[in-house]
Amino acid sequence: xxxxxxxxxxxxxxxxxxxxxxxxxxxxxxxxxxxxxxxxxxxxxxxxxxxxxxxxxxxxxxxxxxxxxxxxxxxxxxxxxxxxxxxxxxxxxxxxxxxxxxxxxxxxxxxxxxxxxxxxxxxxxxxxxxxxxxxxxxxxxxxxxxxxxxxxxxxxxxxxxxxxxxxxxxxxxxxxxxxxxxxxxxxxxxxxxxxxxxxxxxxxxxxxxxxxxxxxxxxxxxxxxxxxxxxxxxxxxxxxxxxxxxxxxxxxxxxxxxxxxxxxxxxxxxxxxxxxxxxxxxxxxxxxxxxxxxxxxxxxxxxxxxxxxxxxxxxxxxxxxxxxxxxxxxxxxxxxxxxxxxxxxxxxxxxxxxxxxxxxxxxxxxxxxxxxxxxxxxxxxxxxxxxxxxxxxxxxxxxxxxxxxxxxxxxxxxxxxxxxxxxxxxxxxxxxxxx
Numbered sequence: 319x320x321x322x323x324x325x326x327x328x329x330x331x332x333x334x335x336x337x338x339x340x341x342x343x344x345x346x347x348x349x350x351x352x353x354x355x356x357x358x359x360x361x362x363x364x365x366x367x368x369x370x371x372x373x374x375x376x377x378x379x380x381x382x383x384x385x386x387x388x389x390x391x392x393x394x395x396x397x398x399x400x401x402x403x404x405x406x407x408x409x410x411x412x413x414x415x416x417x418x419x420x421x422x423x424x425x426x427x428x429x430x431x432x433x434x435x436x437x438x439x440x441x442x443x444x445x446x447x448x449x450x451x452x453x454x455x456x457x458x459x460x461x462x463x464x465x466x467x468x469x470x471x472x473x474x475x476x477x478x479x480x481x482x483x484x485x486x487x488x489x490x491x492x493x494x495x496x497x498x499x500x501x502x503x504x505x506x507x508x509x510x511x512x513x514x515x516x517x518x519x520x521x522x523x524x525x526x527x528x529x530x531x532x533x534x535x536x537x538x539x540x541x542x543x544x545x546x547x548x549x550x551x552x553x554x555x556x557x558x559x560x561x562x563x564x565x566x567x568x569x570x571x572x573x574x575x576x577x578x579x580x581x582x583x584x585x586x587x588x589x590x591x592x593x594x595x596x597x598x599x600x601x602x603x604x605x606x607x608x609x610x611x612x613x614x615x616x617x618x619x620x621x622x623x624x625x626x627x628x629x630x631x632x633x634x635x636x637x638x639x640x641x642x643x644x645x646x647x648x649x650x651x652x653x654x655x656x657x658x659x660x661x662x663x664x665x666x667x668x669x670x671x672x673x674x675x676x677x678x679x680x681x682x683x684x685x686x687x688x689x690x691x692x693x694x695x696x697x698x699x700x701x702x703x704x705x706x707x708x709x710x711x712x713x714x715x716x717x718x719x720x721x722x723x724x725x726x727x728x729x730x731x732x733x734x735x736x737x738x739x740x741x742x743x744x745x746x747x748x749x750x751x752x753x
Contacts, residue, residue, distance in 0.1 A: 321408045322445045322487035326480045330438045331404070334397045335365075349389055357382050358402070365405055372406055372413070379406060380416035380424075387427035393436050400431075400442040407449055414453045424450055425461045432468045441484045444468065448488035452495060462498050466513040473518035482522065486534045489515065493541035503548050516542065520556045529570045536565060536577035543584035550589040553596050557651045559585070560600045567605065572614060579609070579622045586629050594633040595645030599655060603630040640667045647681045650689070652697035658704070668708035672715060679705070683721045692733035699728060699739035706746040713747055722747055 341359055344350040357378065361368035372379055383403045390396060407414050417424045428450075431443035447465055451457055469492065472478075472485025492498045504512035523535050539562065543549050553559050559582075566578035582602065585593040597603070609623045643657045657663040671679040682705075686698040702725060706712040716722055725747060728740035 321404055321449055322484050324441070324445075324480065324484050324487070327438065327442060327445070327484070330397075331401050331442075334394075334401050334438070337394060337398065339395055339398050344390065344395075350386075354382060354385065358386065361402060362398075368405070372410075376406075376413050377416050377419065380413070381420050381422075384417070384420055384422050384424050384427065387424075387431075388422070393434075393439065396431065396434075396439055397436070397442075400439065400446065403446055404442060407446065411453070414450055417450055418454065425458075429461065429464050432464070437480070441472075441481065444472065444484060444488050448491040451498070452491040454495070457495060457497060459497070459501070462492075462495070462501055463513070465492060466498060466501060466515055470513040470515045470518050473522060474514060483531065483534075486519070486522065486531065486538065489519070489538050490534060490541070493538055496545070499542055499545040499548065502542065503545065503551070516548075516552065516556065520558070520561065523561050523565060529574070532565055532569060532574045533571060533577065536562070536574050536581065540577045540581045540584065543581050543588065546588055549585050550592050553585070553593055554648065554650055557649065559593065559596050559602065560651075563600055563602055563605060572616065572619070575609070575614075576616055576619045576622075579606075579619060579626060582606075582626055583622050586626065590629070590633075592648075594630065595642065596649045597630060598634055599642060599646050599649065599653075603627065603634060606630065639663060640670060643667070644678055647678060647685065650685065650694075651691065652685065652694045652701075654693075654697060658697055658700055661704075661708075664704040664708040668705050668712065671705060672709070672711075676715060676719070679715060680719065683716075683719045683724075686721055686728075687724050692731070692736050695728060695731065696733065696735040696739045699725060699736065699743045703739070703743040703746045706743070716747060 339362070341350065341355045341362075345352060345355045360371055361379070383399060383406065386399045387396070387403075390399065425447065428443050428447040431439050432447070434440045434443070444465075448469070451461065451465060465488075469485045469488050472481040473489070475481045475485075493502075502512060502515045504510075519535055519538055522531070527535060539558070542552065562578050562581055566575050569575050569578070582597065586597070606623055606627045609619075610627060614620055639657055640663075642655070643663075646652060646655060652658075657667075671682065682698060682701055685694055686702065689695055689698065702716060702721065706716060709715065716725075725740050725743045728736055729744060731737050731740065
């Protein structure tokens with residue numbers, strides 16, 4: 319696996335390699351022994367000449383780099399060591415395993431450097447630690463947690479595009495580890511304990527990412543959807559399916575479409591109950607059907623597209639309009655899909671919202687009370703008005719659930735559509751129930 323490809327790190331690495339480091343001075347000061355100085359000087363020159371030495375004496379140099387990071391603290395020296403360490407593991411998977419045979423772990427000195435005030439040191443250490451972690455079969459939880467917290471901070475740094483780029487690429491490595499994926503999601507009520515990795519990735523997805531960043535984000539979400547709990551809950555928390563669909567539609571590169579479609583396949587395979595209906599509501603099926611008519615260089619894309627189309631078709635055939643409405647409520651995000659404005663729908667289905675102790679009506683009221691999205695609030699207010707109009711005891715049911723005050727409150731909302739729909743709902747609640 320290669321290290322991150324970032325212009326800032328590449329340019330700085332070239333300049334750092336050209337600097338002279340006073341290794342003999344460290345020896346005279348007693349910070350390094352003569353053997354360590356000799357070892358580092360052998361590989362500090364031309365990179366191509368160093369490769370044969372590193373191939374022959376890899377274990378020796380793995381131990382050396384850990385010792386140097388532990389002993390030295392000058393910024394320019396740390397930069398140089400990190401460049402050498404990056405050269406040591408870049409595209410040389412077999413060398414990474416050498417670190418796990420050492421008596422001293424590479425993690426403590428690398429994790430300490432994540433808090434460096436120097437941008438190069440901080441980002442280069444992030445890249446190296448992430449690459450090493452992705453090959454660790456049993457990483458310690460505290461190591462994973464520290465790295466995830468750090469990377470979540472990088473990707474949520476809007477004024478630092480270099481940090482966002484490096485952080486996202488590092489997550490492409492770290493999220494290959496099952497334990498890292500599971501630690502990105504906390505049980506309900508414990509969200510504050512989880513690193514804000516997914517939140518940061520969603521924020522980046524909502525911007526206008528470059529084609530390469532589109533792929534990096536899609537790849538991260540694909541990895542995340544291998545986790546069962548995340549696959550079950552991520553769409554309801556972040557309305558991810560429409561975001562990924564939009565990402566795929568805007569994609570210039572085929573590889574972006576590949577990771578989005580693969581993510582959808584994971585969501586359908588691992589959590590069909592939670593994700594099939596939201597995909598139908600988001601109109602994933604028509605998009606996937608257009609993909610079936612395209613030619614792709616990667617045969618796996620076609621296989622995934624055909625699988626997804628088949629699963630969505632089967633689900634669509636067994637879905638009634640009311641099932642679709644319930645599924646939309648379950649996503650926590652409402653749009654002006656056909657049922658909301660259809661009088662026949664409400665005439666036939668308003669009473670169903672009170673089945674099972676008003677189960678679906680409570681979900682609708684919860685959205686009206688808790689959502690911060692103007693569109694969801696407007697549609698929910700409309701649905702309250704429709705329910706009151708077509709249910710004999712609709713007005714009382716709404717009052718019993720305490721939603722009347724919220725509807726009236728939304729008449730002062732800043733969004734004109736929310737204001738209008740709330741006014742209509744209030745008028746219905748204040749008048750006699752429809753008969």
